[in-house]
Amino acid sequence: MSSERSAPALPARQTLTFRERYVPFLISFVSVAIVFGGLWRVITSAEHWPRIKLQFFNLEAIVAAFPNVLRGFGINMTVWAIALVAISIWALVLAVFRSLHGPWLAPIRLFSIIYIDLLRGLPSLLLVLLFGFGVPALQIPGLPRSSLFWGGVAMVLGYSAYAAEVYRSGMEAVHDGQRAAAKALGLSQWQTLRHAIVPQAVRNVLPALLNLAVALQKDVALLSVIGVRDAVREAQIYTARTFNYSSLIAAALLFLAATIPMARFTDYVARKDQERRLQRTV
Amino acid sequence: MDRIRIENVTKYYGENLVLDAVNLSVREHEVVCLIGASGSGKSTLLRCVNKLVPFDHGTIYLDGVSIAADHFKNNNELHKRVGIVFQAYNLFPHINVLDNVTLAPRKVHGVTRAEAERRAHELLNMFGLEGYARSYPERLSGGQQQRVAIVRALATQPDVLMLDEVTAALDPELIGGVLKIIKDLKDKGMTMIIVTHEMGFARDVADRVCFLEGGRILEEAPPDKLFAKPENPRTQQFLQRIIEAGRL
Ligand SMILES: Nc1ncnc2c1ncn2[C@@H]1O[C@H](COP(=O)(O)OP(=O)(O)OP(=O)(O)O)[C@@H](O)[C@H]1O
Ligand SMILES: [Mg+2]
Numbered sequence: 001m002s003s004e005r006s007a008p009a010l011p012a013r014q015t016l017t018f019r020e021r022y023v024p025f026l027i028s029f030v031s032v033a034i035v036f037g038g039l040w041r042v043i044t045s046a047e048h049w050p051r052i053k054l055q056f057f058n059l060e061a062i063v064a065a066f067p068n069v070l071r072g073f074g075i076n077m078t079v080w081a082i083a084l085v086a087i088s089i090w091a092l093v094l095a096v097f098r099s100l101h102g103p104w105l106a107p108i109r110l111f112s113i114i115y116i117d118l119l120r121g122l123p124s125l126l127l128v129l130l131f132g133f134g135v136p137a138l139q140i141p142g143l144p145r146s147s148l149f150w151g152g153v154a155m156v157l158g159y160s161a162y163a164a165e166v167y168r169s170g171m172e173a174v175h176d177g178q179r180a181a182a183k184a185l186g187l188s189q190w191q192t193l194r195h196a197i198v199p200q201a202v203r204n205v206l207p208a209l210l211n212l213a214v215a216l217q218k219d220v221a222l223l224s225v226i227g228v229r230d231a232v233r234e235a236q237i238y239t240a241r242t243f244n245y246s247s248l249i250a251a252a253l254l255f256l257a258a259t260i261p262m263a264r265f266t267d268y269v270a271r272k273d274q275e276r277r278l279q280r281t282v
Numbered sequence: 283m284d285r286i287r288i289e290n291v292t293k294y295y296g297e298n299l300v301l302d303a304v305n306l307s308v309r310e311h312e313v314v315c316l317i318g319a320s321g322s323g324k325s326t327l328l329r330c331v332n333k334l335v336p337f338d339h340g341t342i343y344l345d346g347v348s349i350a351a352d353h354f355k356n357n358n359e360l361h362k363r364v365g366i367v368f369q370a371y372n373l374f375p376h377i378n379v380l381d382n383v384t385l386a387p388r389k390v391h392g393v394t395r396a397e398a399e400r401r402a403h404e405l406l407n408m409f410g411l412e413g414y415a416r417s418y419p420e421r422l423s424g425g426q427q428q429r430v431a432i433v434r435a436l437a438t439q440p441d442v443l444m445l446d447e448v449t450a451a452l453d454p455e456l457i458g459g460v461l462k463i464i465k466d467l468k469d470k471g472m473t474m475i476i477v478t479h480e481m482g483f484a485r486d487v488a489d490r491v492c493f494l495e496g497g498r499i500l501e502e503a504p505p506d507k508l509f510a511k512p513e514n515p516r517t518q519q520f521l522q523r524i525i526e527a528g529r530l
Contacts, residue, residue: 177370177372178372180372182374184365186360186390187386187390191390195377199376
């Protein structure tokens with residue numbers, strides 16, 4: 001072709017032979033098959049395998065437990081979605097509080113610092129127990145009594161402390177020149193945050209926030225300890241009744257179905273973010 | 283009438299004396315260029331004028347009123363009247379060119395969106411940026427970004443414009459264009475303080491040139507005089523180095 005002749009500097013595109021193209025693929029396939037097949041053999045030929053299979057991977061039990069576990073999982077996902085929205089907002093408020101400067105704003109700043117230190121230092125389980133059992137026990141009129149509600153509140157309060165620190169790191173990563181430019185244009189402290197710093201910070205930390213979202217997806221199961229009938233609780237109820245643990249495997253499968261795509265999505269967003277940064281520095 | 287009067291301004295960064303009792307007046311319609319080696323305090327002086335950094339001693343007056351006075355307590359007034367363009371453009375990367383330009387007029391000075399955008403388009407056209415209003419800064423060349431930054435500073439219709447090495451990042455063929463624009467601004471009566479390493483540019487556009495070293499103005503003269511017959515030996519040395527580097 002004439003175009004190829006006019007550009008001799010470009011090496012001719014290599015065409016791979018059948019062997020070059022498929023042999024590596026075949027080798028991977030065979031080696032994977034050998035390793036995993038071997039493992040499978042070892043496991044299934046173990047003396048206790050039939051009992052393990054019956055206890056954990058009993059298809060009948062999984063199918064029987066599935067409807068209840070799935071309904072419970074609906075609660076997990078609902079709590080997760082609502083908590084996620086609440087955390088994104090509350091954590092941003094905390095991070096902004098913490099970044100404010102000026103002597104009059106010291107109390108707000110201090111509140112945010114103490115809040116983050118306290119709630120980041122406590123185990124989620126402890127918070128869930130404290131709020132999920134403790135607050136309803138107070139029987140204060142006008143406050144909701146539902147342990148589901150208060151358990152959710154505990155998750156939001158705890159995770160917000162982490163997310164606030166993530167936001168804060170994102171705000172600190174925004175270049176100083178951006179603040180200078182905003183100030184030089186006459187933007188107030190609040191307008192600078194609103195129009196210049198926070199939008200850039202959110203973009204900076206989106207992958208980190210999504211990672212937190214994945215962790216939260218699993219941690220919502222902690223609500224099962226205060227009697228919320230989520231997927232784990234439903235699975236436990238089935239187990240207690242039948243002495244078969246396959247229902248927990250059903251719950252596990254549901255969690256994986258939710259967290260693995262979410263984690264992949266997070267990777268994708270992180271990669272996009274990386275590309276964007278590289279593009280900017282070139 | 284002095285638009286800006288800088289009296290005895292002294293500034294430390296920690297122990298480091300960055301501005302040492304600087305005195306400088308800029309009359310209305312006047313263009314003053316600041317030259318001097320890297321680290322001599324040129325950028326810091328500009329930043330003091332619009333309160334981006336505090337200074338330790340001295341006073342800066344804008345139209346006879348100290349910028350520390352109550353009148354400028356609310357910084358909007360100061361920043362509306364004194365605009366600055368930075369060496370590194372500092373455009374907001376997450377919003378497009380039009381929003382960069384209209385942000386301050388709309389959010390700080392209460393101009394309606396329609397009016398702010400009309401004026402922004404006018405300025406963008408003037409600076410050869412028509413067609414880039416909806417682009418994001420990172421899609422623009424350095425030269426285009428710097429022109430957007432100038433437009434952004436002009437959008438609030440300031441009385442004084444401070445330019446900090448605005449041509450440093452421009453492609454050679456764009457420097458002429460920006461130079462012409464700055465001259466046009468001067469012809470329209472814009473008062474300007476310009477920090478630059480481009481001596482040809484300073485000679486072309488300045489009414490007065492100040493040579494800074496170690497945070498002090500060592501020599502202040504019209505460009506013809508300062509570039510042809512500098513009095514201070516330090517100025518002579520500085521210009522000699524510039525000539526040797528082939529930049530004058
Ligand atoms: N934020 C800061 N903190 C501490 N020191 C600073 C800061 N900004 C500037 N300096 C110091 O102040 C001095 C003057 O800096 P300035 O940026 O005003 O110099 P300049 O004349 O603009 O130099 P250049 O030509 O390289 O832009 C330098 O010694 C610099 O290291
Ligand atoms: Mg500088």
